[in-house]
Amino acid sequence: MRPMSLPVGLPAIADSDLVGQIARILMQAIVQGRLPPGSKVVEAGIARELGVSRAPVREAARLLEKQGLLVASPRRGFFVRKLEIRNIDEIYDLRLCIERHASVLAARRLTPESRDMLRRQIDVLHRTADLDDPARQVEEDYRFHRLIFEIADNRRLLRLFDDLAAELRMVIGLIGRLYDDPHEIARTHEPLLAAIETGHPERITAHVDYHIGHAWREVGKLARACAAGRHYR
Amino acid sequence: MRPMSLPVGLPAIADSDLVGQIARILMQAIVQGRLPPGSKVVEAGIARELGVSRAPVREAARLLEKQGLLVASPRRGFFVRKLEIRNIDEIYDLRLCIERHASVLAARRLTPESRDMLRRQIDVLHRTADLDDPARQVEEDYRFHRLIFEIADNRRLLRLFDDLAAELRMVIGLIGRLYDDPHEIARTHEPLLAAIETGHPERITAHVDYHIGHAWREVGKLARACAAGRHYR
DNA sequence: CAAGATTAAACTGTCGACAATCGACGATTA
DNA sequence: TAATCGTCGATTGTCGACAGTTTAATCTTG
Missing domain, CATH: 1.10.10.10 (Winged helix-like DNA-binding domain superfamily/Winged helix DNA-binding domain)
Known part of the structure; x- marks a missing residue:
């Protein structure tokens, strides 16, 4: 259904x-x-x-x-759309805002089943890390975070996340490879899930801030380099 | 030149x-x-x-x-779109989420000029209260909150708010009159502005929670009554 | 009489065409 | 020479038409 x-x-x-x-x-x-x-x-x-x-x-x-x-x-x-730093910052700012919220909601609605789905997706992330397929890695990362929004159970929030993710995919596609160590991408999800399992709002938001903030800084750094190097005619 | x-x-x-x-x-x-x-x-x-x-x-x-x-x-x-309670809850949930964020941002970027704009808009709200024009009242209320998003200075956040507001307008339009005492709508904005002026994130979010939460409960109550009373064929 | 099959009407998805508008280029003028 | 105006091609906004699908109505049939 x-x-x-x-x-x-x-x-x-x-x-x-x-x-x-x-x-x-x-x-x-x-x-x-x-x-x-x-x-x-x-x-x-x-x-x-x-x-x-x-x-x-x-x-x-x-x-x-x-x-x-x-x-x-x-x-x-x-x-x-041009690859403006301002735009990227706005996307991540909004994403941070809604993902904090969604994570807290997800923690509140967490069931053993949904918990396992998250855990399994982290396993998938680990397995994908060996494949040396950056696009796939980004895709599976996206799936993990999408799961959080699904568990949060707010359709509007989910749709918004999908839209942001689509745009981020474009950004990442233009920038090229994102992480040097694909296993790190998998590892960093574990403390996030652990925080969600505790159910403490402050701890959750802190971890989301760290997790998303990290991606924000990485993408921002690469985008800046990319924008500086490439000249559109 | x-x-x-x-x-x-x-x-x-x-x-x-x-x-x-x-x-x-x-x-x-x-x-x-x-x-x-x-x-x-x-x-x-x-x-x-x-x-x-x-x-x-x-x-x-x-x-x-x-x-x-x-x-x-x-x-x-x-x-x-049907007037589903679930939908209304999702709208307000998201709105609460982004308005907290926008308010904290706005406080950070607040200038004397933008502070005055907010204050003046509250005056407008008071003046509008005498007109007995519910639609106008809702419109001016919307303007106040929109100002906060403008000051927060994230175009994406602003666009999102506009979309949510448009849908809320429909909901409110279907429900009919919202507040019994139009002056109350104006008064409740003052402590919110005061909180923003302090710049303390926790105090701001607390006031936003109260302010939006109040509207959420009101609208929800009316919508429930409305949905119970009216039958669509 | 009810449930399923059949047919007709209504509607969406898609198409090609035309006029209004935009941007570029060159002519005109001071 | 530089700035303005007019012209022309390219492109969007809008239109009416047609085919395939969905919905409603009608007709079976048990």
Whole structure:
């Protein structure tokens, strides 16, 4: 009965959901660096290239706009969002805010089953660390945090997190590899889960602050370096 | 060097923004109770009635979907979101979460000017209380809280607040009058501002909790009564 | 008479077309 | 020479149309 936590990313059975497919294609193009930040997304061009009309392309663009990957300028079209430090800071600021909240909620609603799901996901993180597949690592990391939001049981909070995560994926995709030691990514989740298990709000928020704050600093550092090095024409 | 565009606040040439106009019309229709919760929004019907084509109606609907007033069901169309208690609780839960955060941020960034803006808005609230215009009262209340988010200076946070507020407006519109004593609405803002002026995070969050929590309980109570009394066919 | 099958109407998803608007480029003028 | 104006191509906003799907209505059939 429950949506069964669709992994937003890759497999993506192509139903007759044309808009969704186009959105995914565009998203990939953005993350992979074609369609560089700041570039214009011409509806007719995309449509011609994909062999469809402008209508579904337009809707897909609106979808990506909602997720923050594109920005719309009336009568001028859609543009790939630039990689601004300010924007990244705003994303992480908001993420920190809602993840603190979600973690406290999750602790309050924690059951033995949900606790095990979190623990298993940490195991997955450890196993994934050996694969040397950064994209997969980011994906599994995302799943862990998404689990927290699912347990918190506020659909709106979950949707918001998904949107933020989508945008972060773009950022991380543009930046490239995130962690040097993929095992560290797994290890750092354990004290977080431990804190949640205690149920103490202050301890939980402190750990979330540390965990997310760490990612914030890392991504910020890389983004700054990236922005300084790369020049968009 | 500088073109020196006239700083005169030109009223921003009346929208040729068809989509925005349609969105506003639909929003009014929803709040006023035509288009009752759960009812279907037929694109062609709206389009015919307004003398436009389906394209802009569709986009307007997507806009209202993003704001949470409508829900989209693939290949079935748009429906006016039902007034579920769960949904209201989720909205207020999220609002409480981000308003705590925004208030602490605002306190950190508070300047004499921004402090005065908040104070003046409280005065406006007092003056509005005499007018016996509930809609206006809600609007000015919204303005005060929006100011806090503006001062917090996180565009994403602000946009999120605007979306939540839009949905709350619908809820409140459906429920009807909110406060019996409109002056109370103004008074309760003063200790909140005072707390922000102190700059103590714990004191601020405590006051936000009280302030928003109060509204949450009020709205929840009325919504429950409303949902119990009214039956949608 | 009720439940399932069948058909018709209504509606969404998608398409191609056209006019209004934007941005770039070059002409004009001081 | 620099700034402004007009022109032209490119692109978005909007439109009406059509096909496939969903919903409602009607017709079976046990």
